[in-house]
Amino acid sequence: MVQAARSRIDDLFGLAMIEGLKRPAPLADRYVVLARSVGTRYNVRIPPEYRELYCRGCSSYWTEGRTVRSRLRGAHRVRTCLVCGRVQRTPLRPRATASGEPAESVRLGEVPQSMLAEEPTDLDEEAAELGSPDEE
Ligand SMILES: [Zn+2]
Missing domain, CATH: 1.20.5 (Single alpha-helices involved in coiled-coils or other helix-helix interfaces)
Structure with missing residues (x-):
């Protein structure tokens, strides 16, 4: 069941990446919401390579320049969600x-x-x- 949940999360993020290339991408956000809900239901963590693709506050799929702003401040990369304004700091x-x-x-x-x-x-x-x- 955990394996099925992991493959489902992979599929949903794959769909979100394809959908995120479109100009208005409401389905990409929906796929992120579904992937996160699968993760919480089966107690499966979202893999770290997917964690940088979406906002942890509002679950919107991040597209550089459109839904997220990335800036380098000191030793951190600061990513600001342009939908809800949540800030995510990652050490470089x-x-x-x-x-x-x-x-x-x-x-x-x-x-x-x-x-x-x-x-x-x-x-x-x-x-x-x-x-x-x-x-x-
Ligand atoms: Zn957000």
């Missing part, structure tokens, strides 16, 4: 690399600070040496 890079890079940059930032902290002490010693002949 996986979390493992994104969390690893700041740690390296902090380490690189600490090295110049320690070098700068050592330099003034050398200058102070030189200044003290230069200052001693004036005292005599």
Whole structure:
């Protein structure tokens, strides 16, 4: 039964993709609604490759420029549904690399600070040496 539900979701998203190419595409939205209802009834997740094709708020099939606006903001891709206004933020890079890079940059930032902290002490010693002949 789960297998049948999965193939039904595949079929419905295939139909939605074909229907979404048409200029007004009311059937594409309907296919998304049906696919999602099949998923909830048989406790089957919508595959991740299909999850970017529709709005999770109003179930409208997303066509770039017509029903969705995609923008790059920092490290995220922000997709705004033009039907209901729901915003979906997707990180551009996986979390493992994104969390690893700041740690390296902090380490690189600490090295110049320690070098700068050592330099003034050398200058102070030189200044003290230069200052001693004036005292005599
Ligand atoms: Zn929407």
